[in-house]
Amino acid sequence: MPCKPEQKNIKEPTVTALPTTLEEARARDARDPLRTSRDQFHIPADTIYLDGNSLGCMPKATAARLRQVVEQEWAEGLIRSWNDADWINLPQRVGARIAPLIGAEPDEVLMTDSTSINLYKLAAAAVRMQPGRRRIITEPGNFPTDRYILQGLADSLQEQPELVTLPAEQIADAIDEDTALVMLTHVHYKSGRLHDMAAITQQARACGALMLWDLSHSAGALPVDLNGCGADMAVGCGYKYLNGGPGAPAFAWVAKRHHERLNQPIWGWFGHASPFAMSDDYVPAEGLRQVLTGTTAVLGASALETGLVLFADIDMAVLRRKSQQLTQQFIEAVERRCPKAGFELASPRDPEMRGSQVSFHHPEGYAIMQALIDRGVIGDFRAPDIIRFGMAPLYVGFEDIHNAVEILGDIMDYRHWDDPRYRQRNAVT
Amino acid sequence: MPCKPEQKNIKEPTVTALPTTLEEARARDARDPLRTSRDQFHIPADTIYLDGNSLGCMPKATAARLRQVVEQEWAEGLIRSWNDADWINLPQRVGARIAPLIGAEPDEVLMTDSTSINLYKLAAAAVRMQPGRRRIITEPGNFPTDRYILQGLADSLQEQPELVTLPAEQIADAIDEDTALVMLTHVHYKSGRLHDMAAITQQARACGALMLWDLSHSAGALPVDLNGCGADMAVGCGYKYLNGGPGAPAFAWVAKRHHERLNQPIWGWFGHASPFAMSDDYVPAEGLRQVLTGTTAVLGASALETGLVLFADIDMAVLRRKSQQLTQQFIEAVERRCPKAGFELASPRDPEMRGSQVSFHHPEGYAIMQALIDRGVIGDFRAPDIIRFGMAPLYVGFEDIHNAVEILGDIMDYRHWDDPRYRQRNAVT
Structure with a gap:
């Protein structure tokens, strides 16, 4: 059986022509082949969720399905559902x-x-x-x-x-x-x-x-x-x-x-x-x-x-390409928007070597992440100094990335992360 | 530390004055100190559920609680709910x-x-x-x-x-x-x-x-x-x-x-x-x-x-007493209603030696249980020849026991269990 390296044959479009403005990001979302996937998920209002690598968003169909499992299969079917359901x-x-x-x-x-x-x-x-x-x-x-x-x-x-x-x-x-x-x-x-x-x-x-x-x-x-x-x-x-x-x-x-x-x-x-x-x-x-x-x-x-x-009709090569574009867009935007803020890329720069997430080192990483969460940009912090952002390609878009980095830039420009509220550490998964 | 045998001090009322008619059973339910517990559960219509020892009934509060967990804590709170919820x-x-x-x-x-x-x-x-x-x-x-x-x-x-x-x-x-x-x-x-x-x-x-x-x-x-x-x-x-x-x-x-x-x-x-x-x-x-x-x-x-x-306010001694009464009522009723049907008690006759369930051997146990389930009396079958009935004291009542045994008697009198539909074995938990 030939050994097929799974991440090789989709190199071309990953690093070219990434959106750098809000308008470009929106235009890219509009022609995203996965754009209808996002509608299948519940995304909380005023939230840019970049933590699907910790806990994925809720598919809208899941709420109805669980009501059926609980209120029909369990409540009505009881033990019979081991067979009947x-x-x-x-x-x-x-x-x-x-x-x-x-x-x-x-x-x-x-x-x-x-x-x-x-x-x-x-x-x-x-x-x-x-x-x-x-x-x-x-x-x-x-x-x-x-x-x-x-x-x-x-x-x-x-x-x-x-x-x-x-x-x-x-x-x-x-x-x-x-x-x-x-x-x-x-x-x-x-x-x-x-x-x-x-x-x-x-x-x-x-x-x-x-x-x-x-x-x-x-x-x-x-x-x-x-x-x-x-x-x-x-x-x-x-x-x-x-x-x-x-x-x-x-x-x-x-x-x-x-x-x-x-x-x-x-x-x-x-x-x-x-x-x-x-x-x-x-x-x-x-x-x-x-x-x-x-x-x-x-x-x-x-x-x-x-x-x-929700994965049934997804072409994983298309998903991978979008994932690489999102992560690349994020890295380039952070480095463009916050060049002197002290971020050091913790992820591989080569998109072929990266999963669907981007991490940066920053000595104030914990407080910066708290400030981001407070502004509705949800990523997570990993000790000692890593802020981590996951781009779940089914529901994260190019506009999300653009806006998240704008908010991060704002936080860094005005040192929002210096707020004492953001410096108290809790257990976070 | 003295070793307290947990099932000794509640012997008196377990075997006396058990209901033998529908009216007596209803009267006993009316003065059952656990009678309000039953209302906390969803019991399917036309069902006598004697399988809570396999899968308990759904507490009514659970449906609402799970909607909250899924549609609020997960869908809205996302990763934050590890702390916030x-x-x-x-x-x-x-x-x-x-x-x-x-x-x-x-x-x-x-x-x-x-x-x-x-x-x-x-x-x-x-x-x-x-x-x-x-x-x-x-x-x-x-x-x-x-x-x-x-x-x-x-x-x-x-x-x-x-x-x-x-x-x-x-x-x-x-x-x-x-x-x-x-x-x-x-x-x-x-x-x-x-x-x-x-x-x-x-x-x-x-x-x-x-x-x-x-x-x-x-x-x-x-x-x-x-x-x-x-x-x-x-x-x-x-x-x-x-x-x-x-x-x-x-x-x-x-x-x-x-x-x-x-x-x-x-x-x-x-x-x-x-x-x-x-x-x-x-x-x-x-x-x-x-x-x-x-x-x-x-x-x-x-x-x-x-x-x-639902257990927060339950006196477990009261629950145990009711459980012993239910199982004893069931045994006596089966032996009274179906004396020559071939049932052999598989459970201890002494209520002090019994959990909250009753089992009988019967060579046609599988088909009998299928006939019971078809009539809304849900117990289960365990190979090779055991029919098993669990009496969950929080939601099973004396009238349930009376009616279940009446249906069993009917099935045995008219050999309903001889129906070929009931003789096909499936996986049952």
Whole structure:
């Protein structure tokens, strides 16, 4: 199978002719092939939402769908809805909707649990499939829960895997015959830097290691081709670019060639070959279903399903092109509007190397972000000094970017961020 | 601390003067101290719902609350709602509402994940707290996912625990100095048999073993006194008697004396001492919060919180008395109405030994249950031959029981269950 690098063939229009005025931005929105998508979302008034990489906006259809699930399927159908409303197949049904976004077959993806729990299951399964290999390689500084899960595995699993943490650029050389698994987050949660999935996967597999990707910041944000790259496993999040709602269930992908040998450690009735036989001994289901454990979170799963419907007619190459244009427009506008404000780009300047987000370092980042939020521009802050802006291409437009940077410029010009109200730190996700 | 057996001091009114006619049943409902609770629930028309032990009815307040969470907190508040709507503290807040129902302190209970995932975490932590002890003792034939989880642990954990399965009556004698953990489901999911929590816990602890209870079929159905009994750990379900909705999050309880030594293996950012510091190395939070892993399922958690509000003013001794009366009325009515229909009681006859459910064996159990459901009496079937009826005391009344048994009698008299439509088996939860 040829390894198709997924981000190469759409270079041309990304950096040319980006809007620099309000009029140009509006004109660009008017001819945006994704412009009708925005109407499918509820965007709060007077808000420019650049945090869809943390929690996606609510699709308008979701409110009605959840009323139906709660007030009809639960309230009226009660226990019968496991069959009559097909709750029982939600993990498979939602998984099949995620599959085309990540280059997977419909029966290779299940929606279940949280990203962290799924990572525990799959990373453990990977180590158990690689007898005689003990190392798990990952990088420092990426989304911390991924590392915590691997640290917990190293602390608890019978195989006693050894966790090796190396900077991204040293990983390829470090993969050896003792490496069971390489685990990386595809898009860096802080900087938005994109790993070369095809190249790294190829290096891992050439050495006999398995390759597991966390797609939390890439699924729904750019085209991903797991099978095309020959990857082995992946996990990802439902509440960011997939617009599944707060704490939506996550997903797990395993390449079909591994399904038969898979043995994840958290055995539960939803993963049993015959869940309703209620037999005493665990017999894993065939195929991927053994990855399931407990009862499906029906409310969250139904919201996620509704969010995914909005991707049904989206050309991911078009989405990627718009995403690259939005991020590039944002970088150029900030540097043009606030050249001496002390911002230092924390994201790759090359749009081919970036996910759908832009981050800047600034020593006053926390207060600046609070001032922005106060003015209706919602991004987020990541310690110690990063302000982060996510451009969800389904509902963020070129005018949004223009206006957001104008407000940022205003805040910097007049030192609004110096207001003591903005300097008090709270927990922020 | 004295060990208070929780089901002893309410014997008197349980078996006397139960209604045997429709008029008596209605009169009993009229003077039921819990009668106003029923009005807080949506009960579908023409339905007698005796399956609240599988999926509780929808509290009327939940529909409105979920609209608020979805259409305001998510749609309008977006990422800000983690602070502004206090999503961040849902595990603790909902846990504190569960605490009084199970004899726990408010800071000893967290709502998170599924029952199965929580059992994996706590059983693993228990084994890791007991160096030199390798056995986990449990019983056969109880809710299977509990056994599957323990089997998965035995298959994966560094300590290589050995799972020993013994009939309930042999467990006390088998607990020895090699026993790390005794894990039992308090109320048997099929028969409704209630374990003597105080006695078994005492036996386990006398031998230095830890005691972990699954309260899925008891939390909200009868008074539980974990601390009074000196238990160590517990898990339980949010979607049965707690009325949290389909696939609601579950809960985990750990006695405070163990919090400091706890080390569950699925390390995630919500369990980190400083989740938003995003540091590379896992440092468990103080107290019970280290049991958390991933992002809270906000929709399910909010529904569960609303369901729990209905317990705020409930006297659990009163609830237990009504539950025992309902189950006793049901048993006596079935035996009076259908003496020769072939039903064999599968539940304990002594109401002190029963949870809030009644089961009968019948070789045609599957078809009989389908016929009942067709007539609006919803219970469930458990292989190979058990029909099961749950009496959720907050919304099931004495008239319901009377009418359900009349319909059952009719079905048996006229062999409605012989209808070929009722003989086709589907997946049913």
